[in-house]
Amino acid sequence: MNNSSAGRPALSRRAVLGAGVTVGATAAIAAVAPGTAVAGPGRATPFGRGDLPTGVRGAVLLPGDPGYDAAVSPFNLNQIPRPGVVFAAAAATDVQAAVRFAAGRRAPAGVLATGHQPSVPIGPDAVLVSTRAMRGVHIDPRRRTARVEAGALWDDVVTASLKHGLAPLNGSTGTVGVVGYTLGGGLSPTIGRKYGYAADHVRGIDLVSADGRLRTVTAQSDRELFFGLRGGKSNFGIVTALEFDLFPVTTLYGGAIIFDGRDAGRLLHAYRRWVRTVPDAMSSSVALLRLPDLPQVPTALRGKLVASLRISYTGRPDTGAALVRPLRAVAVPMIDSVAEMPYAAFPAIHGDPTTPTPAYERTGLLRELGADTVDALLSIAGPGRDVPLAAVEIRHLGGALARPPRHPNAVSHRDAAFTLFMAGVGGPEAAPVIRKAAADVVRVLRPWSTGGMYVNFMNTDDTSDRSVRSAYRPDVYRRLEALKRRVDPRNTFRLNHNIKPC
Ligand SMILES: Cc1cc2nc3c(=O)[nH]c(=O)nc-3n(C[C@H](O)[C@H](O)[C@H](O)COP(=O)(O)OP(=O)(O)OC[C@H]3O[C@@H](n4cnc5c(N)ncnc54)[C@H](O)[C@@H]3O)c2cc1C
Incomplete structure (x- = not known):
């Protein structure tokens, strides 16, 4: 027991679940920050209305059209796409129409589901496919699989699969897109160490390639792709649809134990x-977590x-309680919500x-977390350090x-043994201090x-070739360069963390 914590009462599990997502560092800040959205490069477009394809089931929108702003609005408000045209796709054929339209004009084609992961700016020369209207989810309980359309969110899949006593390898929040998450690996904080990455359990992928063809890619059809x-x-x-495995999990022993920052050293060393x-x-x-002084918290x-x-x-x-006991004992927690919980409550864990939210993010991977690593982390981001990072997270890998x-x-x-992930909340005026603070942490932990780096945690500052x-x-990157040369030699799909054709 930590004496310095004695007398500080732990809040109940009900209090933390009742507080909902506001326990997370950035949610409350988001509530007051929408005005900091960063406008894109304006309302220009090189595409004429008469050039746009007909027969699209969704909508084809130019800047200024009703629905354009909603179709491109991202979760991370620090990079709002401003494409010359957006295809708000309702079907795979709409995605084909968009890619053919882009390829015919040598324009870059990008894809947006939720806008959780910005990379390079998307400007007027670009054709953007928005997959938000494609939210279909079909569960096959016998095969224990889900087949989802390109715009499905984890919330959609968890709700549908739990009806059959199954859960997916979802991420920390239900609002992230299934396809973007899975194509970047898919590190599940609920069952990831038990079953592996979401990408490891994909069975089939419906893909529109740079030539505008729609094909189903499996291990048998095209091993390299x-x-x-x-x-x-x-x-x-x-990707227009994805099929992947589900797992027989309906409850967890889980939640969050929140300690005063003064106990961060004890916790991290334990x-x-x-x-x-x-x-x-x-x-x-x-x-x-550096929490704001707001009523939502x-x-x-x-x-x-x-x-x-x-x-x-x-x-x-x-067994879970016995495993967690040594960590519970490091100090008196302020909140302890760890208990048996329905799987559906997973967002409360993080x-x-x-x-x-307007946010800047940085990431890294750690080989190990030794005593000196923890001391270094605390020296730069621990108690007494006034850093503009709402969250500095160390996530356990392995298994x-x-x-x-x-x-x-x-x-x-x-x-790698751990991911390092940092987020600072604020618009461009806050960017220099957030970037410097995150860079300092990266430097100290070098x-x-x-x-x-872990692909899904890369952001706007991680778009360089290096x-x-x-x-x-290195061997994987060489294979990806060669694959890119085969399937997208003109680099039509370059509005991302780009692998260039070699
Ligand atoms: C709050 C928060 C929590 C997160 N938690 C986790 C977590 O626990 N584990 C984890 O691994 N990651 C996590 N992430 C990262 C997340 O997985 C990535 O940001 C992911 O790319 C988001 O996908 P999206 O479709 O929602 O976002 P978008 O920004 O819409 O898409 C991001 C990128 O995904 C690709 N993409 C999206 N749709 C398609 C498609 N149909 N075809 C081809 N490519 C596509 C594109 O490259 C696109 O640029 C989290 C992110 C946030 C902001």
Whole structure:
């Protein structure tokens, strides 16, 4: 027991679940930040209305058209796409029409589902496919699979699959798009260490390639394209539907234990020893959260630095409780919501923001988390440091995430032990200080870095050739370059963390 914490009452599980997503660092800030949205490069377009294809089931919109702004509005408000034309697709044939339209004009073609992951700016020369109207989900309980359309969100899939006693390898929040997440690997904080990356369990991919053809890609139909798509994101085409495995999980022993920032050192040092001992059924992370002083945040947490331990265990609750006991004992928590929970409540574990937020993000991968790593992290982002980072997260990898999948894919760096993820909330005026703070953390942790990055956590500052290469093993990157040359030699799909044709 930590004496310095004695006397501070722990809030109940009900209090934290009742507070909902506001426990997450950025949600409350998002509530006051919408005015900081960054406008794109204006309302210009080189595309004439008369040039637009007919017969599209959804809508084809030029800047200024009603519906255009809604079709391009992103979750991360720091980069609002301003394409010359947006195809608000309602069917795979609409995606084909958009890609053919772009290819015919040598224009870049991009794809937007939720706008959680900005990369390069999308301007008037671009054709953008918005997949938001394509939210279909079909569950096959016998085969334990889901088939989803391009715009489906994790919330859609979790709701549908739980009706059959099954869960997917979803991410920390239900508002992220299934396809973008899965093509970048798909690191599930609930059952990822038990089953591996979401990309490891994809069975088939419907893809519109740069020639405008719609094809189903499987391990049998095109081994190399199936390899590259799972990890290579939108570099090889636009996915219109995805089929993947589900798992027999309906409850978790999970939640968050939130400690006062003053106890961050105790927690992190105990955590680094603890992770070496836990089974694959235990997924976890620790985040240093700087919470705003706002009414949406539980009173005890307002304006504070806290250390949030996130737990998700898929075994028996009593075994989970025994596993978590040593971490519960490091100090008196301010909030302890870890208990048996329905799988559907998974977003409460991380408490991520659910409303659009202007944010800058940085990432990295760590080989290990030793005593000196923790001390270094605390020295730059711990108590007493006034840094503009709403969240600094260390997420445990290993387990099935470290094992090769049945059908090899481009997801790399399986030997990394932890992801490092940072987010600062604010518009362009805040960018310099957020970027500097995040760069300082990256610099201080460099001795323990693998030098790599996890594709899904890369953002606007990670679009250089060098950054994109660092997301893949060198041999994997060479395969992806060669694949790109075969399927997209003109680099039509370049509005992303781009792999160039070699
Ligand atoms: C709050 C938050 C929590 C997150 N939690 C996790 C997590 O737990 N684990 C994890 O792994 N990641 C997580 N992420 C990262 C997330 O997986 C990526 O941001 C992902 O790319 C989001 O996909 P999207 O479609 O929602 O976003 P978008 O910004 O719409 O798309 C991002 C990119 O995905 C690709 N893409 C999207 N749709 C298609 C398509 N139909 N065809 C081809 N490519 C496509 C494109 O390259 C596109 O540029 C999180 C992100 C946020 C902001």
